[in-house]
Amino acid sequence: MTASATATSVAVHPASEPLPLSRDMRPLRLITCGSVDDGKSTLIGRLLWDTKAVKEDQAATLQRDSGQQNDLGLPDFALLLDGLQAEREQGITIDVAYRYFATDRRSFIVADTPGHEQYTRNMATGASTADLAVLLVDARAGLLEQTRRHATIASLMGIRQFVLAVNKFDLVGYDRAIFDRISHEFKELALSLGVRQITAIPMSALKGENVVYPAPAAMPWYDGPTLVETLELATVRSAQAGGFRLPVQRVSRPGESFRGYQGTVAGGSVKPGDSVVILPSGMVANVKQIVTFDLVRNAAVAGDAITLVLDRQVDVSRGDMIVSLDAQPMTGLEFEAQIVALQPDGIEPGKRYWLKSGSRRQRVSVRPTSQLDLATGSWRAHVEPLQMNAIGKVRLSFDEQAIFDAYEQNRSTGAFILIDPDTHNTIAGGMITSKRSGGIGIRYEGERVVLSLPADLADQIMASEVFASRRDETDVRRMSASQAADIFANAAQDI
Structure with a gap:
C-alpha cells in the first residue's frame, strides 16, 4: 500500500480533491494531547508562529528566552505555551494553556494539555469543551499507553474528530512505512472508540513541515492536507440542534x-x-x-x-x-453518569455532595459502579473510592427532581461538577449518560436506608414513632403524585 493511499484511507478529505472554503465560520475549539515529549507545545507554538499570531514584542522575548535551543537556529516554540516557571524549568506542560489564532478562512481556540499521567484531570478539563483532538505521536516511539489513554478520554468527552500528528518525522528519515504502520494502528484504536473522522498527517513541528505549509521536498510521497487545512474544514458541534x-x-x-x-x-x-x-x-x-x-x-x-x-x-x-414544549430534557431522581475525580481524597461511595449544573445546585448521593482502566480502555467493577484522576461510572441519587440532557446531546445541560459540602472544593467533573429508571421502594446507600415514596405517604411515615428512632440513618425522598403515577404506569406496561 502506498503512503498516499494510506493518507486517503484515514483522512477526512481525499488529498486529490481541492480544499473548499469552509462554510462554518464559528471558532473551532481543539485540544492537543499525547504522551510526554511528543511535541505538543512545540506544535502549537509553530502554529502561532506561522499563522502570524505572535506579535513583535512576543517574538523578541521568545528569541531572548530561547537562546540556542536547537541546531536550526529556531526559537523554542514551546515557550509560547509553557508560561509557568515550573514548566520552563522542567520542560513539561502542567496546566492547560489556551491560545487563539486565525487564518484567512477561520479562527481557532487551542488548548495545550499536559502529557504526564498525574495531570490526567487537566487533560480531561481541556477535552471537555473541544470539538477536535490532535493526538501527537513521536514517530520513533509509535503509539504509547498515554496516547491510548488520551484518545480514550477524548472520546468519552464527546470528541468525534481526531487528527493523528505523527511528529518528529524528520528523525526517522521520512520513512513512509513508519507512517503507514502508525496510522493503521491508530485507526484501529479510534474505530474501537467509536471515532470515524480520522486524519493522519506526517509532520515535523519544529521545522514546520505539514503544519501550516506542505513539505513536498521532504515528503514527496505524501499528498494529503496539512494540519491547518484539516482544521479549517472541521465541524463545530452545534448546540442549536436540540430543544430550547x-x-x-x-x-x-x-x-x-x-x-x-x-x-x-x-x-x-x-x-x-x-x-x-x-x-x-x-x-x-x-x-x-x-x-x-x-x-x-x-x-x-x-x-x-x-x-x-x-x-x-x-x-x-x-x-x-x-x-x-416538544423537546424536553430528562427529569428524575436517579441518573447514570461518568465522572473524573479531581481531588486527592477521591469520591467516597454513598457520600452526599452538592451537584452544580448551570444555575441549579442540588444535594446528591454518588455511588461508583465501575472504573475505567486507562491502560486497556476497559471498564472494571469498582466499589472503592475513585482516586484522583480516575474516570468512573457512577449512579447519582437526588433528594428532589433533577433536570438533565445526555452529555452527547447537550454539553451545557449534560455536564456538572461535584462540590464537597465540608471543604467546598470541586472534587469531580461529570457527564450525564442516561436517566436511571427509579421507582418507589427501599434501597441502601452505604449504611443509610433510602425510601422513595409519594409525598403524602412519606409525611405519614416521618410522623410515626417508629421512624423517629431511625431518623438519623434514614433518608426519605418525596415524589409527587404524578411522578408516582408515571412509575406505576410504566411498571404496568412492563408486566
Whole structure:
C-alpha cells in the first residue's frame, strides 16, 4: 500500500480533491494531547508562529528566552505555551494553556494539555469543551499507553474528530512505512472508540513541515492536507440542534409591569409565540417577548444572553429551566453518569455532595459502579473510592427532581461538577449518560436506608414513632403524585 493511499484511507478529505472554503465560520475549539515529549507545545507554538499570531514584542522575548535551543537556529516554540516557571524549568506542560489564532478562512481556540499521567484531570478539563483532538505521536516511539489513554478520554468527552500528528518525522528519515504502520494502528484504536473522522498527517513541528505549509521536498510521497487545512474544514458541534434550553439565572422585576427571566441560552432556539415548559414545576406558557440589553429580538439561539418574557404569570425562580414544549430534557431522581475525580481524597461511595449544573445546585448521593482502566480502555467493577484522576461510572441519587440532557446531546445541560459540602472544593467533573429508571421502594446507600415514596405517604411515615428512632440513618425522598403515577404506569406496561 502506498503512503498516499494510506493518507486517503484515514483522512477526512481525499488529498486529490481541492480544499473548499469552509462554510462554518464559528471558532473551532481543539485540544492537543499525547504522551510526554511528543511535541505538543512545540506544535502549537509553530502554529502561532506561522499563522502570524505572535506579535513583535512576543517574538523578541521568545528569541531572548530561547537562546540556542536547537541546531536550526529556531526559537523554542514551546515557550509560547509553557508560561509557568515550573514548566520552563522542567520542560513539561502542567496546566492547560489556551491560545487563539486565525487564518484567512477561520479562527481557532487551542488548548495545550499536559502529557504526564498525574495531570490526567487537566487533560480531561481541556477535552471537555473541544470539538477536535490532535493526538501527537513521536514517530520513533509509535503509539504509547498515554496516547491510548488520551484518545480514550477524548472520546468519552464527546470528541468525534481526531487528527493523528505523527511528529518528529524528520528523525526517522521520512520513512513512509513508519507512517503507514502508525496510522493503521491508530485507526484501529479510534474505530474501537467509536471515532470515524480520522486524519493522519506526517509532520515535523519544529521545522514546520505539514503544519501550516506542505513539505513536498521532504515528503514527496505524501499528498494529503496539512494540519491547518484539516482544521479549517472541521465541524463545530452545534448546540442549536436540540430543544430550547434556558437555565434561569435571575428573575428581573424592574417594575410592576415587567417580569422577565434571565439567562444564557444553553441549547436550541426560541422565538415569540413558542410554547415552553418551566421545569421542574411542569407549568406551560408561551413566549411573549425576547429582550436583550439594547433591543427586543425576534429570535434567540444558543449562546445568547437574553431576558425571556412569558404571556402569563408563572412561578419561576433561579435554578429552574425553561425548555421547549416538544423537546424536553430528562427529569428524575436517579441518573447514570461518568465522572473524573479531581481531588486527592477521591469520591467516597454513598457520600452526599452538592451537584452544580448551570444555575441549579442540588444535594446528591454518588455511588461508583465501575472504573475505567486507562491502560486497556476497559471498564472494571469498582466499589472503592475513585482516586484522583480516575474516570468512573457512577449512579447519582437526588433528594428532589433533577433536570438533565445526555452529555452527547447537550454539553451545557449534560455536564456538572461535584462540590464537597465540608471543604467546598470541586472534587469531580461529570457527564450525564442516561436517566436511571427509579421507582418507589427501599434501597441502601452505604449504611443509610433510602425510601422513595409519594409525598403524602412519606409525611405519614416521618410522623410515626417508629421512624423517629431511625431518623438519623434514614433518608426519605418525596415524589409527587404524578411522578408516582408515571412509575406505576410504566411498571404496568412492563408486566
